[in-house]
Amino acid sequence: MIKQKIAFLGAGSMAEAMISGMVESGNIPAEQIIVTNRSNRDRLNEIENKYGVRTVLKDELNFSEVDQFILAMKPKDIDAVLEDLRHKITPNQVLVSVLAGISTSYMEERLNEEQQVIRVMPNTSSMLRESATAVCPGKFAGMDNVLVAKELLQSIGEVFVIEEDKMDVFTGIAGSGPAYFYYLMEHIEETGSAEGMDRETLREIGAQTLLGAAKMMLEQDITPSELRENVTSPNGTTAAGLDALNRAGGGNAISEAIKGAASRSKEMSKELEGMLVGQK
Numbered sequence: 001m002i003k004q005k006i007a008f009l010g011a012g013s014m015a016e017a018m019i020s021g022m023v024e025s026g027n028i029p030a031e032q033i034i035v036t037n038r039s040n041r042d043r044l045n046e047i048e049n050k051y052g053v054r055t056v057l058k059d060e061l062n063f064s065e066v067d068q069f070i071l072a073m074k075p076k077d078i079d080a081v082l083e084d085l086r087h088k089i090t091p092n093q094v095l096v097s098v099l100a101g102i103s104t105s106y107m108e109e110r111l112n113e114e115q116q117v118i119r120v121m122p123n124t125s126s127m128l129r130e131s132a133t134a135v136c137p138g139k140f141a142g143m144d145n146v147l148v149a150k151e152l153l154q155s156i157g158e159v160f161v162i163e164e165d166k167m168d169v170f171t172g173i174a175g176s177g178p179a180y181f182y183y184l185m186e187h188i189e190e191t192g193s194a195e196g197m198d199r200e201t202l203r204e205i206g207a208q209t210l211l212g213a214a215k216m217m218l219e220q221d222i223t224p225s226e227l228r229e230n231v232t233s234p235n236g237t238t239a240a241g242l243d244a245l246n247r248a249g250g251g252n253a254i255s256e257a258i259k260g261a262a263s264r265s266k267e268m269s270k271e272l273e274g275m276l277v278g279q280k
């Protein structure tokens with residue numbers, strides 16, 4: 001059971017997915033989770049009523065009672081948040097950031113000396129405790145706090161400790177990844193309904209097919225290529241489908257999606273730095 005007190009700075013969709021999974025897991029009591037935003041009390045009330053966590057506006061937060069802050073605002077708001085936190089936090093407190101594209105050094109440089117920062121990348125499947133989450137400690141993060149952050153994140157899915165230079169591609173694969181599968185499902189529904197099937201049934205069929213394939217990959221000791229070959233009879237339907245997929249550039253499209261998201265992630269800290277220079 002996690003004993004630390006956690007405060008979410010930000011109460012949007014990513015924060016809610018994490019809160020939901022954490023509370024559901026029972027690994028941390030809801031009363032040890034405090035959720036804040038800038039001014040939207042209705043949203044805080046909604047979160048409080050749904051999950052039983054404590055909520056306050058950010059300016060009402062008692063900073064000294066918090067062990068780990070989870071930064072869950074948009075990347076564009078990071079400078080204002082760090083400027084505010086710099087004056088309020090102490091070196092024994094930890095900042096866990098879910099922000100895409102914002103490096104640990106970007107945050108460390110804008111805080112007081114030797115502040116503990118941990119960069120993480122969950123995804124919205126946290127809500128069902130099925131996230132694939134990356135963790136990457138900054139250079140001042142203490143091992144005991146990294147372990148607590150890991151334990152917290154394990155309550156919302158699988159955790160992968162990775163090096164920071166892999167964080168952008170991880171974001172392209174797993175942070176943004178659910179959207180690619182939803183996009184795939186949108187096309188499955190579109191195509192099936194054009195053939196006269198109803199969308200609700202198609203959603204179940206598509207999702208079950210995806211879930212089955214995901215479980216085969218996780219639970220069988222076989223590579224995806226071998227699994228694909230096992231589905232593909234010579235001169236059969238799968239061969240025809242894969243051939244059409246290749247001709248339409250399916251494999252390349254997936255690579256390009258990951259590279260596009262990763263390159264956007266790389267760009268984001270730089271863009272913020274550019275914005276600051278531009279303002280001077």
Ligand SMILES: NC(=O)C1=CN([C@@H]2O[C@H](COP(=O)(O)OP(=O)(O)OC[C@H]3O[C@@H](n4cnc5c(N)ncnc54)[C@H](O)[C@@H]3O)[C@@H](O)[C@H]2O)C=CC1
Nearest residue numbers: 009010011012013014037038058072073074075098099100
């Ligand atoms: N949505 C997703 O699938 C994922 C999002 N992320 C990251 O999570 C972060 C949040 O994303 P969303 O939840 O989608 O955004 P969102 O726009 O839904 O939520 C942002 C929240 O931050 C609050 N906020 C802004 N400034 C604040 C401050 N100074 N103090 C406290 N709260 C403040 C806003 O009021 C809002 O509640 C982003 O940085 C994103 O890169 C990471 C992984 C996946």
Ligand SMILES: O=C(O)[C@@H]1CCC=N1
Nearest residue numbers: 099100171175176177
């Ligand atoms: O689209 C974004 O920037 C965020 C980060 C990963 C998923 N959503």
